[in-house]
Amino acid sequence: MASRGRDPVVSARGLVKDFGRLRALDQLTVDIPRGATYGLVGPNGSGKTTFIRAIVGLLKLDKGELNVLSRPVSRVQEIYSRIGYMTQHKALYPDLTLQENLEFFAGLYGIDKQERERRISELLEMVNLAEHRQRLAGTLSGGMYQRLSLACTLIHEPELLLLDEPTVGVDPRLRQTFWDYFERLTSEGKTVIITTHLMDEAEKCRIVGYMRAGRMTAAGSPEEIKRHAGLKPYLQLWLRDPKKDASLLRARGYEVDMAKGAAARIRLESHDQIKDVLDAVSPLDMRLKEPTLEEAFLKLSEGA
Ligand SMILES: Nc1ncnc2c1ncn2[C@@H]1O[C@H](COP(=O)(O)OP(=O)(O)OP(=O)(O)O)[C@@H](O)[C@H]1O
Ligand SMILES: [Mg+2]
Structure with missing residues (x-):
């Protein structure tokens, strides 16, 4: 009892x-x-x-x-x-x-x-x-x-x-x-x-x-689920010269995704990389996006 x-x-x-x-x-x-x-x-x-x-x-x-x-x-x-x-x-x-x-x-x-x-x-x-x-x-x-x-x-x-x-x-x-x-x-x-x-x-x-x-x-927990889905934060960057800036970033080993509209996206392994990105380019604007639970579920259902 x-x-x-x-x-x-x-x-x-x-x-x-x-x-x-x-x-x-x-x-x-x-x-x-x-x-x-x-x-x-x-x-x-x-x-x-x-x-x-x-x-x-x-x-x-x-x-x-x-x-x-x-x-x-x-x-x-x-x-x-x-x-x-x-x-x-x-x-x-x-x-x-x-x-x-x-x-x-x-x-x-x-x-x-x-x-x-x-x-x-x-x-x-x-x-x-x-x-x-x-x-x-x-x-x-x-x-x-x-x-x-x-x-x-x-x-x-x-x-x-x-x-x-x-x-x-x-x-x-x-x-x-x-x-x-x-x-x-x-x-x-x-x-x-x-x-x-x-x-x-x-x-x-x-x-x-x-x-x-x-x-x-x-x-x-929501955090565990995001981790389980293997999601990382990403940076959204509005680049001055998209073509040139993207190749500068690629040269530093970043995967640059230009597919989604005006802004480029870069997946980060850790938040420390933000400084490194800003050493390479000076974007017009940028936003740090943390993974959402929705993304985690979408990822997990793709895999299922
Ligand atoms: N009484 C029933 N007779 C026949 N099929 C049923 C019955 N109840 C549920 N189902 C079917 O079982 C499946 C699961 O339904 P359920 O209602 O549990 O889903 P749910 O996750 O609650 O969905 P929702 O988000 O739309 O509320 C569905 O395919 C539904 O059509
Ligand atoms: Mg229901």
Whole structure:
């Protein structure tokens, strides 16, 4: 029992799920540690939603072993009150007000009236919908609806959160509020598993798992993934005399890529080389570009 706290919150070994002839999960193996923000990323159809549905026990797996909060997933119903799941699709009651939707979910989890009111107020505040309490959910804009969905998912203070593209349609300022809140949750030891197509969000996760064709092809911190993809920073240079300057740089052993528009690109082995480049040429302008997570994923999916 003492080791429980250190068990991964989700542990998957060789998961297989077929929909007819389509293999949605293909020997998926991954451990998700407690207290992390874990970003699930990958192209459309790579199996992210399928994996999340498997974790909440909504899917019968064809093969593999899956443990959630230290229990086999076949018994996940016993711990529903510790899990919060926000689906990619609409799941609220359009004919109920915001307040009533939240009360409904609070009621499901048996939260008493006084506590219920406290949490509803706090969550409506967090998602910036307090003034719309009495509106019907069906009349909300897309982004407002997402915000209400998140509030309903959090009402019972779950320790494991599964959020399937929760920030779609949410404006940048409020997205930041969401992420601040996720950080608060993980600092309390809760785990947030989140799917996203936005690389700036993936960068905020402590661990990112990249899925492709039902497998986890890379997992680690954003920095580890960039390193794993072997990406180096590069310099973008607007050269005075592109032809002559490029040959000067090549003479020093740099690979100069002139293919992408007006600026030349040079991959750097280390930042120390910037000085050497500037000894050789004096460009009109230059920019140092650090590798992005997006580039790393593109590189990794080329190789897969
Ligand atoms: N109930 C189902 N019946 C048949 N095929 C399904 C079903 N659910 C998912 N699939 C298929 O399984 C594959 C994985 O789908 P999934 O929804 O897990 O992808 P995803 O990574 O979440 O994609 P997205 O980024 O578009 O949300 C897709 O090819 C999808 O069409
Ligand atoms: Mg999905």
